[in-house]
Each structure stands twice: as structure tokens, then as C-alpha cells.
Amino acid sequence: MAKLRAKDQRENWQLITQNELVNCNSSLSFIDDKGWRFLLPAFLIAELQDTNFMLDLWEYCNLPEPQIFDRSQRLAFVCYLQFMQQSTQADYQNNLAINYACDPQAYRQNADYLQLQSLIDKWLIGLM
Numbered sequence: 001m002a003k004l005r006a007k008d009q010r011e012n013w014q015l016i017t018q019n020e021l022v023n024c025n026s027s028l029s030f031i032d033d034k035g036w037r038f039l040l041p042a043f044l045i046a047e048l049q050d051t052n053f054m055l056d057l058w059e060y061c062n063l064p065e066p067q068i069f070d071r072s073q074r075l076a077f078v079c080y081l082q083f084m085q086q087s088t089q090a091d092y093q094n095n096l097a098i099n100y101a102c103d104p105q106a107y108r109q110n111a112d113y114l115q116l117q118s119l120i121d122k123w124l125i126g127l128m
Contacts, residue, residue, distance in 0.1 A: 021043060033064055033068040037069060066123045066125070075127065078124060081120045081123065088112050
């Protein structure tokens with residue numbers, strides 16, 4: 001185990017490949033605050049570049065408290081959450097509403113949309 005840990009990238013998250021992130025995505029379940037601050041940019045970029053990369057970072061991980069991040073990091077994560085929320089809205093309006101005759105405004109009742117809004121509100125506390 002020590003040999004494997006010695007291979008972990010700890011200096012520059014940009015050197016971690018998307019393949020390495022996929023193989024180690026469960027690490028987000030047990031990393032500490034320092035690990036979150038180090039790995040979050042890598043996981044966000046990977047998820048935004050490849051919609052099939054992970055399930056949804058915001059939904060399936062035990063997110064840390066926002067206060068461990070500085071203002072710019074928190075705002076970056078809020079932008080990610082807003083993007084995911086807009087994706088949910090677009091899916092309703094461009095797919096479900098057209099193909100299944102759903103109300104185009106039904107996304108406002110979607111559990112994912114509401115959970116994202118709750119996270120956005122939480123991560124913005126003290127920033128505005």
C-alpha cells in the first residue's frame with residue numbers, strides 16, 4: 001500500500017490524467033479537506049469535458065463544507081453547480097417536453113434541480 005501511495009500525485013493536480021481520476025473516483029468518499037482542495041479542480045474539469053466521466057460529482061460524493069475553500073474556489077464550484085442545474089433544465093425543455101409532452105417548466109420540481117439549488121444556496125452563504 002505504501003508503494004501505491006508513493007505514486008500518488010500530490011504536487012500538481014494538472015498532471016493527473018482523466019483515466020487516473022476514473023480509476024480512483026471513489027477516493028472522493030474518504031479524502032480530507034486538503035485532498036478536496038487539491039483534487040476538486042481536476043474532477044470538475046474532467047466531468048465538464050466528458051459528460052460520461054462520473055455520475056454527478058455533486059450528487060454522489062460527500063461534499064466538504066464550503067468554508068474550507070477560498071472565495072474564488074467556492075465561486076468556481078457554484079458555477080459548476082449552476083451549469084449542472086442548467087443542464088437539468090435544458091434536458092427537460094429540449095428532450096422530455098418535446099418527446100414526452102412534459103411541461104417545459106417541470107424541471108423546477110425535479111429532485112436533482114432542487115438539490116442543486118440547495119447546494120448553490122449553501123455555497124453562496126457569506127459570499128454575497
